[in-house]
Amino acid sequence: MGTDPPARLAIMGALVDGEAVGVRCEDGTIAAIGLDVAPLPGDETIDAGGAPLVPALVNGHTHAAMTLFRGYGGDLPLMRWLREKIWPIEERLDDEDVYWGTRLACAEMIRTGTARFWDMYWRPSATARAVEDAGLRATIGGPLFDADGGTAEMRAQALRDIEALSEHGPAIDTALAPHSIYAVSEGLLRWAGERAAELGLAFHIHLSETEQEVTDCLDAHGERPAAYLDRLGLLGERTVLAHGVWLDQAELELIAARGSTVVTNPVANLKLAVGGTLPYPAARRAGAAVGLGTDGAGSNDSLDLFSDLKTFALMQRHTSGDPTVLPAAEALEVASGARAPLLGGGATPLTPGAPADFLLLRGDSPALGIGDLASDLVYAASGAVVDTTVVAGRVLMRGGEIEDEAEIVARAAERARRLGIE
Numbered sequence: 001m002g003t004d005p006p007a008r009l010a011i012m013g014a015l016v017d018g019e020a021v022g023v024r025c026e027d028g029t030i031a032a033i034g035l036d037v038a039p040l041p042g043d044e045t046i047d048a049g050g051a052p053l054v055p056a057l058v059n060g061h062t063h064a065a066m067t068l069f070r071g072y073g074g075d076l077p078l079m080r081w082l083r084e085k086i087w088p089i090e091e092r093l094d095d096e097d098v099y100w101g102t103r104l105a106c107a108e109m110i111r112t113g114t115a116r117f118w119d120m121y122w123r124p125s126a127t128a129r130a131v132e133d134a135g136l137r138a139t140i141g142g143p144l145f146d147a148d149g150g151t152a153e154m155r156a157q158a159l160r161d162i163e164a165l166s167e168h169g170p171a172i173d174t175a176l177a178p179h180s181i182y183a184v185s186e187g188l189l190r191w192a193g194e195r196a197a198e199l200g201l202a203f204h205i206h207l208s209e210t211e212q213e214v215t216d217c218l219d220a221h222g223e224r225p226a227a228y229l230d231r232l233g234l235l236g237e238r239t240v241l242a243h244g245v246w247l248d249q250a251e252l253e254l255i256a257a258r259g260s261t262v263v264t265n266p267v268a269n270l271k272l273a274v275g276g277t278l279p280y281p282a283a284r285r286a287g288a289a290v291g292l293g294t295d296g297a298g299s300n301d302s303l304d305l306f307s308d309l310k311t312f313a314l315m316q317r318h319t320s321g322d323p324t325v326l327p328a329a330e331a332l333e334v335a336s337g338a339r340a341p342l343l344g345g346g347a348t349p350l351t352p353g354a355p356a357d358f359l360l361l362r363g364d365s366p367a368l369g370i371g372d373l374a375s376d377l378v379y380a381a382s383g384a385v386v387d388t389t390v391v392a393g394r395v396l397m398r399g400g401e402i403e404d405e406a407e408i409v410a411r412a413a414e415r416a417r418r419l420g421i422e
């Protein structure tokens, strides 16, 4: 599906800001949108029948192939879950496991309205192949770890991953993805930052997820996590920091000054009981770019970003004690990437020249149709309201139907069984 050339696509009668408009897509971008737009000969035409059209979402942090571990040992404490369940199996993963796990993740993302995601996982070229076959877009990096030594080996692996990712098409962007400041040595962090800068690649890392991480960083380096990363030269305009639960105001101001992006993953924070969530009002005050992520299916376990959008908004209201702290339209902008340009989300509003990444929502959904659409999408909807998903001008789901979905679900389950996950 994803390897077909982008079709010329016309969507007629879609509702945007209360008006029925037409949208034409050519070469993966929006060629025209408005009241007087009509299909041209040769266009694949969809009659939206008055269904709302909204930008697609961008999942700013995940480990897509971990769909294979969904529902597996999730009630264990974090370190036991990793040591007893996840790490032994990850040692046995092969390319086909990662490919089908990622195809399963992509099917779920297409179904729930995500067009693009930021991934950190083993065998990144297999992830990239799955993303291309699914027709989505992704920024992908293989994780780096050297807490137990193995720095030279990790550098060699990173270079091989970069090389392999560079052979993929335009839907794939490459990142360096050191796991975290506690699992990666200072030397390897600096090296990864230098390679990312030299090659113009993104830099994707977990930061300030647990309070322990902050305490350990203060003990080891005499500074908080964001200040430590900045001293190593790793806070830049192409840096994505996943979590940021324990960032203080000074760290958020530093992140904003450097132009880095923070991605909050509220459901994973709740499931792993880290005791908090990104202080979004402080991040906004500082002017930091913020996006929304699910994290991997091992710690969420869903990839439905519309569902996590509600949790994001509720967590911010609850922790601030202020129900006015995050308007629904702004929460939706965070999920679509409009408040973090680096993430590469769809344009808000959709305009000619923007990537043709958008959704048609179910016009007959009981969750929509009354009241403010943004409010309905944040508080009443889930990804189940998505009817049609268009990415780069290709229709990846229409009327809730995804080509090959049954095969993808079966093949992923087969790979999970092969790995001993029942």
Ligand SMILES: [Zn+2]
Binding pocket: 061, 062, 063, 206, 242, 295, 296
């Ligand atoms: Zn993560």
